[in-house]
Amino acid sequence: MITGSAPWRGTAWAVGKLGLSGRTLVIAIPMLWLLVFFLAPFFVLGRISLAEAIIARPPYTPMFERGPDGSLEIIASLENYRFLLTDALYRNAYLSSIRIAAVSTIFALLIGYPMAYFIARAPEPRRSLLLLLVILPFWTSFLLRVYAWMGFLRTNGVINNMLMGMGVIDQPLVMMQTDFAVYIGIVYTYLPFMILPLYANLTKLDGALLEAASDLGASPVVTFFTVTLPLSLPGIVAGSMLVFIPAIGEYVIPALLGGPDTLMIGRVLWDEFFGSRDWPVASAVAIVMLVLVVAPIMWLQSVQNRRGAD
Amino acid sequence: MTNRFILAVSAAMVLQAGSAIADSINVFNWSDYIAPDTLEKFTAETGISVNYDVFDSNETLEARMLAGSSGFDVVVPTSDYMQRQIMAGVYQPLDRDLLPNLGNMDADLMELAAAFDPENEHSVIYLWGTTGIGYNAQAVADRLGDDYVVDSWSILFDPEKAALFQDCGIAWLDTEKELIPPAMRYLGLDPTSTSEEDFNTAADMLMQVRPTVRYFHSSQYISDLANGEICLAVGWSGDVLQAAERASETGQSFEVGYAIPDEGAHLWFDMLTIPVDAPNPEGAHAFINFIMDAQIAADITNYVMFPNANAASTPFVDEDVLNDPTVYPSDAARAGFWTLQPYDNRTERISTRLWTRLRTGQ
Structure with a gap:
């Protein structure tokens, strides 16, 4: 016992000597994680976005250069950002990404809410099974599932063959390489991220409140809109954020299912990086996208904090 | 008799296993661009195993080359992309002493390709089209x-x-x-x-x-x-x-x-090249030399239907591939x-x- 606890006491002593409480240590781990995997890459990106593209390896100008008199010169320019602001392509791509992400989020909410509600209301043993079914697709590679959709949506694909076989249509519908296919892909892929937070929220809903509403003469529909829906708002916000944020930067789904008209910022980023070989502009595009995604989250956070304070 | 045979076989197996562990190369080539048995034959002949990876655009290859430390020993860029990548210092000069099969190559085509890489210093034509x-x-x-x-x-x-x-x-x-x-x-x-x-x-x-x-x-x-x-x-x-x-x-x-x-x-020409930071340049040379073997080059052309630039391979190329003007264009077509x-x-x-x-x- 004594020997076992000795090292721990020693550590605690050292921590206390350094002025570190257990609390700071616990916070330090995720902070360190963010520093290494988020802030450091962010600064690398920021540094490249201030450079200029050249034919070299790596293909951008160095940040520090020795001047003719041996002094250290810093080369940085905001030219790439100016370029992003003046070229309509980027604005259109950002707007179109936000639109596609927003529409997908709304559809994911419309489909996911009833599913989460149903699961939350199901009797206990069946509930775990239903939840398992929601998570089950994650056991297969995401890429394979998108390819499976290609098999469904193709001109000679499952859906067209079925509809033609039943005589509903006589010309195959062109579904691949359209925005429709992109919406299907995004809603399908991110639906579990909508269902899980909604489910977590809806199971905690106090049944007594619903009984009270019904005792006071509210119909089930009125009860839903005046009690259930407002109380599940945090779940709706959490689920929508989990769908909206990755959908904005989505690259794989529009690249595989989308058509040439599908303009999304992930694709523009790819073009700048691979097509033009312009890493600085690509970095600037990525940084602007990050700001665009972070800004609404910060705003939402502050709104929720204010609410909590009220 | 039997004992001696088993001994010889197991000795050979040990040797082969030893060299396979020591020797492997990483090849990055276009998708659907090699005969199904080429890599197998290469490993059987040289004892060098091949990790084979594919791409479908020059842009993908270029990004990995410019980022550096790609870990690839042999890559296959298209001529105009390769020319710029050579300027960026991506490829190493080839060691001709390690490429005895260079004599098999078609001098005229290699001369055309030299427009992208003076004196073919860094590259050999893989296929063209x-x-x-x-x-x-x-x-x-x-x-x-x-x-x-x-x-x-x-x-x-x-x-x-x-x-x-x-x-x-x-x-x-x-x-x-x-x-x-x-x-x-x-x-x-x-x-x-x-x-x-x-x-x-x-x-x-x-x-x-x-x-x-x-x-x-x-x-x-x-x-x-x-x-x-x-x-x-x-x-x-x-x-x-x-x-x-x-x-x-x-x-x-x-x-x-x-x-x-x-x-x-x-x-266009697709070129066999070796990145400057290739982990196994000797293995890479062995691979390029093997591809220039007359029979191997013909096998690849017969399978992928892209013409090679290997003059010695012509007798081994299938008659109908050789006479197909969509594979080997006529001189009249070449003028345009x-x-x-x-x-x-x-x-x-x-x-x-x-x-x-x-x-x-x-």
Whole structure:
């Protein structure tokens, strides 16, 4: 016992000597994680976005250069950002990404809410099974599932063959390489991220409140809109954020299912990086996208904090 | 007798296993671009095992080369991309002493390739080919008549003709290098032009027919042509011919054809190169030398339907491949070919911008 606890006491002593409480240590781990995997890459990106593209390896100008008199010169320019602001392509791509992400989020909410509600209301043993079914697709590679959709949506694909076989249509519908296919892909892929937070929220809903509403003469529909829906708002916000944020930067789904008209910022980023070989502009595009995604989250956070304070 | 035999076999196995562990190379090549038994034969002959990885665009390869430390020993860029990558210091000079099979190569073609790499210092031709039109013969006959011969870019660039194929699907390669120069040639301009005005003229024309294009992709069209998902494609010669073969193997009711337009086409070379930071340059040289073996080069050409530049391999190339003018173009057709030099930074930016605008219809 004594020997076992000795090292721990020693550590605690050292921590206390350094002025570190257990609390700071616990916070330090995720902070360190963010520093290494988020802030450091962010600064690398920021540094490249201030450079200029050249034919070299790596293909951008160095940040520090020795001047003719041996002094250290810093080369940085905001030219790439100016370029992003003046070229309509980027604005259109950002707007179109936000639109596609927003529409997908709304559809994911419309489909996911009833599913989460149903699961939350199901009797206990069946509930775990239903939840398992929601998570089950994650056991297969995401890429394979998108390819499976290609098999469904193709001109000679499952859906067209079925509809033609039943005589509903006589010309195959062109579904691949359209925005429709992109919406299907995004809603399908991110639906579990909508269902899980909604489910977590809806199971905690106090049944007594619903009984009270019904005792006071509210119909089930009125009860839903005046009690259930407002109380599940945090779940709706959490689920929508989990769908909206990755959908904005989505690259794989529009690249595989989308058509040439599908303009999304992930694709523009790819073009700048691979097509033009312009890493600085690509970095600037990525940084602007990050700001665009972070800004609404910060705003939402502050709104929720204010609410909590009220 | 038996004992001695077993001993010899196990000794050989130990030797082979020993060298296999010590020796492996990483090869990065185009998708669908090698015979199925080539790597196996290479390992059997040299004891060097191969980790084989594929890409479908020069852009992907270039990004990995420019980032450095790719870990690849042999990569296969297209000539004009390679020229710029050599400028960036990406490839190491080849050691000719390690490449005794260099004598097998066709001197004329190597000379043409030397325009991209003076004296072929860094590279050897892997395969070469043209960029032309892949078509579904049935769909063409249905829309333009049984007698129509696909021999011009007009089937894709004339808005009225292209519109006829919109419903069954048109695919373009997803790189401006393969669409803007043919558009320039079709309009009577110099396909190697770098003038901004010529680029704009070509892009305006392409913009007119863009609505007929179902998608822009550089490898998807192979299987889509083969199963009838699309009926016209701007494609690389051997890829379209592979689609034709797959269509006939799977018993489709239509035939897939490849046409080199009379106006001319892009002639390109894919080059075997070794990155400066290759982990195993000796193994890389051994691989390149092995590919230059007459029989091996012929096997690859017979399978992928792209011509090689290996003069010694000609007797081993199948008669029908050798006499197929879509694989080995006639001298008359060759007269209209052009090769591309890398664009300077400014032209590169103009062409990429035009391409993004074209593809997205902005």
